[in-house]
Amino acid sequence: MTTVPVLLAQSVPIPADFPVEQFLAHWWVFPASILFSLVALSAGVSGALFFSPFFMLVVGLSPSQAIGAGLLTEVFGMGNGLLNYVRQRTVDYATAKWLLLGAIPAVVVGALVAHSVPTALLTIAFGVGLLILGVFLVYYDPPEKCVPGEGEGAFLKRKNTARGETVIETTDGETFRYDTCWRPPGLGLATVGGLITGLISAGLPEITTTQLIMRCRLPPRVAIATSVFVLALAAIAGAAVHALAATPVWYVVAWSILGVLIGGTVGTRVGKYVPSEIMEPALGVVFAIVGVIVLGSELLA
Numbered sequence: 001m002t003t004v005p006v007l008l009a010q011s012v013p014i015p016a017d018f019p020v021e022q023f024l025a026h027w028w029v030f031p032a033s034i035l036f037s038l039v040a041l042s043a044g045v046s047g048a049l050f051f052s053p054f055f056m057l058v059v060g061l062s063p064s065q066a067i068g069a070g071l072l073t074e075v076f077g078m079g080n081g082l083l084n085y086v087r088q089r090t091v092d093y094a095t096a097k098w099l100l101l102g103a104i105p106a107v108v109v110g111a112l113v114a115h116s117v118p119t120a121l122l123t124i125a126f127g128v129g130l131l132i133l134g135v136f137l138v139y140y141d142p143p144e145k146c147v148p149g150e151g152e153g154a155f156l157k158r159k160n161t162a163r164g165e166t167v168i169e170t171t172d173g174e175t176f177r178y179d180t181c182w183r184p185p186g187l188g189l190a191t192v193g194g195l196i197t198g199l200i201s202a203g204l205p206e207i208t209t210t211q212l213i214m215r216c217r218l219p220p221r222v223a224i225a226t227s228v229f230v231l232a233l234a235a236i237a238g239a240a241v242h243a244l245a246a247t248p249v250w251y252v253v254a255w256s257i258l259g260v261l262i263g264g265t266v267g268t269r270v271g272k273y274v275p276s277e278i279m280e281p282a283l284g285v286v287f288a289i290v291g292v293i294v295l296g297s298e299l300l301a
Helices: 003-010 020-025 029-043 048-059 063-077 079-088 093-114 119-139 153-159 183-200 204-216 220-245 250-273 276-299
Strands: 165-169 175-179
Touching: 020 250, 029 048, 029 063, 029 250, 048 063, 048 119, 048 183, 048 250, 048 276, 063 079, 063 093, 063 119, 063 183, 063 220, 063 250, 079 220, 079 250, 093 183, 093 204, 093 220, 119 183, 119 204, 119 276, 175 220, 183 204, 183 220, 204 220
Parallel strands: none
Antiparallel strands: 165 175
16 A cells, blocks of 8 residues: 555655655555545635644644644645636636735734744644634535625625626636625735634635625635635745744655645546535534544643
8 A cells, every 4th residue: 555655755856854764654644635635625625624633633743833734735735726716717806915915914923923832822722723613614604605795784785885896707708797895804804814824724715705705795606716816825925934934844744745736636526526515514513523622632631
């Protein structure tokens, strides 16, 4: 079972100071990463929701190492999806620019905090974050099932009215026309999501996508593409901070990156066959349970 990944690793040029023995000993991260990436893309959730707990609880990395490794893995794992959305021209770049104003500074601050707070405190924050995100996935409908504007309320309805029209014309001939959103709520949500992502390597797309649809009237297809675009740039910033603050655990990350490149290719093809209205709540329960386990491992130790 270990033959294929080991032969693959041995065929690639390796720097002289690379921990080859540790790298080969962690070959099992490779098939696990394929599985995580496939499930994440099929269900439409952030892959880091899988990787960071896995790196911490199974691989044995410290919380800051696990979070940094999760972000680095996610940067490579979202490549296929991001390129597809850009090629399809489904990204609302005007909205994305506002979201990035909040997301990038917040993810940088979160990443810096993750390397400066005590390990026990970061572990607790990680567990609480997973628990909250798990509840979020259970409580809210999948983005594809949300109705644009259904949760905006009277105040946001007034603010979202008469601000012009946004038109998105995709390469496959579909045209989306919707009222241009009042930007501050999205900016605030992206700031919160970016901070959480910097701290626990996940949260930005889960928080922003549904809210862009329900409170900002974006069509689901546009909201998902826009959130992925924002996450890609924010994740790069967060991963860079984690990499500068501490040496990345390359003997693990090398396997996970290779795994998500393969799993991502397969996941984009099988995702349309997976019922998201079943998968997302089920994963939410799993993440909530993992959050409880992380909290228990720290508070009861």
